[in-house]
Amino acid sequence: MTKVCVVSGSARGLGAAIAERMSEAGYAVVGLDLGYPEDRDLSTLPDEAKPGVYPVHGDISDRDAVLKLVAVVNERLGGPHVVVNNAAWIHYALLPDVEEEVLDRMIAIGIKGMVWLSQGAAKAMGDDGGSIINITSITSTTGFPRATMYGALKGAGASMTRQLAVELAPNGIRVNAVAPGFVPTPGSLDVVDAAGVDRRQSRTPLRLATPLDIANAVAFLASDQAGAITGQTLVVDGGLTVSL
Incomplete structure (x- = not known):
């Protein structure tokens, strides 16, 4: 049987x-993102779970839409067996510059969407x-x-990981997190300039993590090899936090 991941x-x-x-x-992977074309809706999901990535246009902060997505995935494909709460809106600002509209959207995506x-x-x-599996960040502790x-926001995700691990353990549901350090992705490079990237690289003992490093950590936590691991956060930061 092909397992399903959202x-x-x-x-x-x-x-x-x-x-x-x-x-x-x-895994048959159902991806949810507003960045997908609008015509990629629930009707485009296959009728049978086969390995591949199936995009669905949608807003993770919309509770009704998210619950409907999971219900359709369950009915049509079975599962999900694995869920990865990755969606976030990266925005850095000094305290006096925090804007309510921006903060509300960060909370809607990063906390409500995870819930x-x-x-x-x-x-x-x-x-x-x-x-x-929740994608948090080393900023939750540093x-x-x-x-x-x-x-x-990432600290809330880390706390939610621990609380849900206890709450859902009787159902055999494991809840863990991956906490990346700085990873040069399109989103992070929107808010960190070249000098910032160089500074982070110079402070990292090993090397900056790549998206594949984070993905490999997720795949491990989802696997049977991690069958007795729950409530934990796997830090993938090239040794940055242990060197501070």
Whole structure:
């Protein structure tokens, strides 16, 4: 049987790498992102789960849309067996420059979206078990200039990982997180200039992680090899946090 994985924020960057890696691992991957063409809706999902990436245009912050997505995936493909909460909106700002509209959207995507997809997935998984993997960040535990709001959101995701791991364990559902350091993706390069990239590289003992490094960590946590691991955060940052 082909297992099913749902990945949010999968149109580019880390999400795209995760979706592709999980497809290579044999999953039928349903990707949810506003970056996909609008004609890629639920009707375009296949009637049988086969390995591959199937994009769906949608807003992770829309609870009704997310719950409907999970229900259709469950009815048509079975599952999901794995959910990856990757969607986020990266925005750095000093405290005096934080704008309410921006913060509201960050919360809608980074926290509410994680809740809605986890909520739908837990119901669909039932007592059959499964894996929920949240993409957090080293900013959840380490202070960086201009990252207060982003770090707070990722800290919420890290806390949610621990709480849900306990709550959902009786159903055999494992909940873990991957916390990347700086990864040069289109999204991160929108907010970090070349000098910032060089500075992060110079402070990293090993090397900057790539999207594939993060995707490999997700694939491990989703696999049977991690069958006794829950409530944990796997840091993938080239050794940056241990060197600070």
